[in-house]
Amino acid sequence: MSAATIVVGWDIGGANLKAVRLDGDEVLGFVTRPFELWRAPDDLAAEIRHAGRELRIGPNARHAITMTAELADCYRTKSEGVRAVLAAHAEAFPDDERRVLEVEGSFVGVEAAIGTPLSVAGANWMASAAWLASESASPDTRASPGSTPLPDRRAGPAILLDVGSTTTDVIPFEAGRVLAAGRTDPERLSLRELVYTGASRTPLCAVMETAPFRGAECPVAAEHFAIAADAHLWLGDLAPAAYACPTPDGGPADRAGAGARLARMVCADAEMLGEAEISAIARRAADRQVDAIASALQRVAARLVERARRASIHPDLPAANGFPAVIAGSGAWLGEAAARRAGLNVELLGERLGILATLLPAYGAARLLQERDHESPLGRGLHVP
Numbered sequence: 001m002s003a004a005t006i007v008v009g010w011d012i013g014g015a016n017l018k019a020v021r022l023d024g025d026e027v028l029g030f031v032t033r034p035f036e037l038w039r040a041p042d043d044l045a046a047e048i049r050h051a052g053r054e055l056r057i058g059p060n061a062r063h064a065i066t067m068t069a070e071l072a073d074c075y076r077t078k079s080e081g082v083r084a085v086l087a088a089h090a091e092a093f094p095d096d097e098r099r100v101l102e103v104e105g106s107f108v109g110v111e112a113a114i115g116t117p118l119s120v121a122g123a124n125w126m127a128s129a130a131w132l133a134s135e136s137a138s139p140d141t142r143a144s145p146g147s148t149p150l151p152d153r154r155a156g157p158a159i160l161l162d163v164g165s166t167t168t169d170v171i172p173f174e175a176g177r178v179l180a181a182g183r184t185d186p187e188r189l190s191l192r193e194l195v196y197t198g199a200s201r202t203p204l205c206a207v208m209e210t211a212p213f214r215g216a217e218c219p220v221a222a223e224h225f226a227i228a229a230d231a232h233l234w235l236g237d238l239a240p241a242a243y244a245c246p247t248p249d250g251g252p253a254d255r256a257g258a259g260a261r262l263a264r265m266v267c268a269d270a271e272m273l274g275e276a277e278i279s280a281i282a283r284r285a286a287d288r289q290v291d292a293i294a295s296a297l298q299r300v301a302a303r304l305v306e307r308a309r310r311a312s313i314h315p316d317l318p319a320a321n322g323f324p325a326v327i328a329g330s331g332a333w334l335g336e337a338a339a340r341r342a343g344l345n346v347e348l349l350g351e352r353l354g355i356l357a358t359l360l361p362a363y364g365a366a367r368l369l370q371e372r373d374h375e376s377p378l379g380r381g382l383h384v385p
Contacts, residue, residue, distance in 0.1 A: 006061040009366025010048075011124050011359065012085055014038060014072035015166055015201060015245065017047055020362045021055045022370065029055045030359055034244045038074040044088040052092060059095060064369035066101045066124040066361050070117070071185065082117035086110050101365055103183045105130045107372065122185050124361035125194070129160050129171040129178045131364030132326065134371065137176040157304050158324045158347070159297060161339060162360055163331030165200035165245065169193070170296045172304050172323075179304065192296035197289050199238065199331025200229040201245050204265055207288045211266055212280040218266045224248050225264035228289065231282040233258045237333050258282075286334070293338035297325060301344065328357040 006028075011018040017033040031054045035047045070081025089098060090110065100113040103123045113120045136158075157174035170193050172179040182188035189196065197207060204226045210217040227248055232238035234255060243253035249264075251257040259278045260270040266281065301323050325339035328349040339346045350357040 006058070007064060007366045007370050008052075008055065008057055008061050009064045009127070009362040009364070009369070010066065010089070011127070011362040011365070012044075012048070012065065012067040012069045012089070013124070013166075014069045016164075017051055018359045018362045019051050019055060020356065020359055020366050021057060021061075022366045024370075027356065027363075030356065030362070031055055032244070032359065036246070037069050038072045041072070041074040041084065044069075044085065045091040048089055048092040057093070060097075061093070062097045062099070062369060063089070063093065064099055064101065064107070064127075064365035065089060066127045066365045067120070068122050068124050070121045078121045079117040082121055083114055086113060099369055101127050101368070105178065107369060118184070124365075125162070125169040125171055125180075125188075126178065127362075127364040127368060128162055128169065128328070128360040129173045129180065129364075131360075131367050132160055133173040133176055133178050134368070136173075156323070157308075158326050159300055159304075159344070161293070161297065161325045161327050161329075161335040163293070163327075163329040163335040163338075164198050165330055166196075166198040166202065168195040168197060168293050168296070168329070168331075168335070170195060170293070170300050172300055179307070181303065192299045195293055195296045197292050198228060199232060199329070199334055200227065200243070202228040202289070203248075204228065204231065204262075204285045207292070208284055211284050213266050213277070220265045221267050223264070226258075226261035226285075228285065229253070230258035230261045231285040232331075232333075234262060234278065234282040235286060237286075242330070289334055290337045290341055293334060294341040297338060297342040297344060301342070328353075328360045330358045332357070 005023050007022045009020045014037045017035050020030045021028045031051045033047060033051055037044060067085050069085050070078040072081060075081035075084060098110050099107040100110060100120045101107055101123050102119045103126055105126050157172055157179060160169065160171040160173060162169040180193055182191045182193045185194060188194035203224050205220050205222050208220060211220050225248055229238055229243050233240060233243055240254050247253055247257060248261055262278050262281045263269050263273045304323060323344055324347050325344040326347045326349055327335040327339060329335060332350055336346055356363045
């Protein structure tokens, strides 16, 4: 193993820091560190350095960087955020080579990224989708050593559904081609290729206006009383150890604590409500999240059908629900439920990648950098519209 063969993929977010270290096809390590950037932006370099120590990154490694941290409100603009993130990484690894992924799928140097910061802002979704598109162009290509091959997409497109702690990416792709219509966060939100709901950090008052309460619909409090993690922990879909963000009230991340926070959503407490009533609140929150993701899936799938018909490609596609949904992320159970509600076929990426399916942008960025010439836009015949 030489330093020149080590590639580290980074997904630097506003609430989590993720990295994957590769040597060729071998995964040497990975790390996920919860870090609320907006509370301590000056600590970002130290956090990146700490992640590097966990991964035992030696000198002269190559780094593939993607980010969403630029949206954090400690930065006045996204441009300022991009510059700050790249400066922090350079402070953590001053002597190493850095390449930054653009939203168009190219890798560029740090100076180019700083010169056009919006071209790299919020590009982590492209790392995931571009790698999947590249891998699925060759049916005999393996996702990781010892795994089963990724499905061949030459027969038609699929939709990546990556449900994270805060947001959900809904990205269409096919063999060798990313089919996303949006690039910036506002574009992607408006096109439903980005859904601002996630498995952990989403405030419940943002996903539902009312909750069931003793035979009626009770408006919920517009307060940060409970988050998605509370609902999913209460329902048994999220383990207490996976509650990887601060609780809204500073209380314990266990079922009792989650129940107390859920009860506050209707301005009650755990003494006033029974378990069945708390469960009804939690189920409503989870159901609304599934609805939002399923609706986005249906809209993206409908665009794929229209594209295929206009171009007379894949004429055998039966309908929008003929596409497979490739499920990834820490909230994979939400993605699976949403895909089934939307009527799509389900493929669980975790069955092929294991835990790496929860770090897909970091893993995808590292794999893409291994595969491409630095200045080659997409390599291996990969294209974006």
